[in-house]
Amino acid sequence: MQIHSTIAGLRAALADARLKAARIAFAPTMGNLHDGHIALMRQARKHADVVVASIFVNRLQFGPREDFDKYPRTFENDCARLAEAGVDHLFAPDEQEMYPTPQRYQVDPDPAHTDILDGASRPGHFRGVATVVLKLFNIVQPQVALFGKKDYQQVMVLRNMTRELALPIEIIAGETTRADDGLALSSRNGYLSAAERAEAPRLHRQLVWIRERIAAGERNFLLLETEAVAELAAHGWQPDYLTIRRRSNLQPPAGDEPLVVLGAAKLGNTRLIDNLEIE
Secondary structure, eight states: EEEEEEEHHHHHHHHHHHHHTEEEEEEEESSOOHHHHHHHHHHHHHHSSSSEEOOOOOOGSSTTSTTTSSSSSHHHHHHHHHHHOOOOOEEEEOHHHHSSSOOOSOOOOOHHHHSSSSHHHTTTTTHHHHHHHHHHHHHHOSSSSEETTTHHHHHHHHHHHHHTTOOEEEEEEEOBBBBBBBBOOOGGGOOOOOOHHHTTTTTHHHHHHHHHHTTTTTOOOOHHHHHHHHHHHHEEEEEEEEEEEEEEOOOOTTTTTTTTEEEEEEEEEEEEEEEEEEE
8 A cells, every 4th residue: 555645646646547547436534443444445446446545634624622633543553454455545644735725715515404413513514524525536536435324414415515516426425334232333432431332322223213113104203303312311311413304415304205314412422423224
């Protein structure tokens, strides 16, 4: 695996692949990799000849009271895992390389997509995400880009950005990788105490319960959401939302559009998110 710290270096390394019309897949990350990230890298190989990953902790998507400085940096371990997964190129710039001047030109997604759910409590988060991803897309110029489905709202925003800006990139959402007890893998799981880790799968179980009730014919969505929130709160969680939405734009259900149930809640000091598509 080749590691590149500059835009020019990465572009030079990919020049030969472009001359050969090789198909390039790209999976951006902020590092501190877990098995979910590695699954994405292996999935990328199925869609392309050349696999590019990036590690960059993007300050633009962190709020003023969020954990940018405390975000775990595990670069050497990450490199070893990416190389083992068969990644060809790793782009690992520093802030000066990515933002040599203040990033005054930014992507401003549709507020209807970003001021809800996770965006309601994290103003500006998705602007930061969309801006850095568009910049990375311009640097790497992939034909395929992969993102984890656990961050469902993020995938929706990026997919709609790619479509509306006519970017020649296929967005692929990788299935959420889970522990044996159902907990969605996340870098934030490392913040959980032993007792909290034992409790954490309850969020997934509530999403499964909602999905099963809907499959059984229940259509009082508000009742399902209210009961699931109460169940979490009764076990010491601080629920942010458990809600049933349309997959395409995360607006309330309408007609026969495909649905997804999403949840976010704090357990102790750790905020966990998860989702399940409703078949």
